[in-house]
Amino acid sequence: LTFDNNMASAGNSGDPSGDKTAKLDMSHGFVHHIRRNQISRDDFDKEQKAIKQSQRKPRHTPASGRPRKPDQKVYRPRAQRDTTTDAQKSCPSDDLPRRQPLFRLEYEAKNGDVTDIIIYKDDDPKVVGERFGTQLGLSEPLKHALYIHLVDEIKKAKHLTAGKK
Numbered sequence: 001l002t003f004d005n006n007m008a009s010a011g012n013s014g015d016p017s018g019d020k021t022a023k024l025d026m027s028h029g030f031v032h033h034i035r036r037n038q039i040s041r042d043d044f045d046k047e048q049k050a051i052k053q054s055q056r057k058p059r060h061t062p063a064s065g066r067p068r069k070p071d072q073k074v075y076r077p078r079a080q081r082d083t084t085t086d087a088q089k090s091c092p093s094d095d096l097p098r099r100q101p102l103f104r105l106e107y108e109a110k111n112g113d114v115t116d117i118i119i120y121k122d123d124d125p126k127v128v129g130e131r132f133g134t135q136l137g138l139s140e141p142l143k144h145a146l147y148i149h150l151v152d153e154i155k156k157a158k159h160l161t162a163g164k165k
Contacts, residue, residue, distance in 0.1 A: 099122065101120055102153075102157035102161070105132075109136070
């Protein structure tokens, strides 16, 4: 089809002279309506996109200088705690006494699994033996043997640490 501003004429479309080819009348009003609708649709889409852009929240906002929960205690690594002044030392974890480790007890099960526990200077051998034995699934005679072993090892470790002072 070829388009012309003249009225469409009927005839043979294969005619080489071009006088009797089917043509579309572009002066007709429906083409102007289609073009006007396309333009108004484009304008409407642009407006909707602008509204969406203005309503969208920014994804990354810069962090504020104030803490989110000011009443909550914040963990500070030891290196930072050591450099603080006495007025800044209000962290209750600094006031707690540190437990002095004596030795590490390792237990190897029959299947080859190794379980270890750190024994501290103020630990009760009866309590530690009962808890560690229960954790390992030991029978009562083995828990008692563990208790005896813990008593001996704690005495040795305390004797060694007393000799160092």
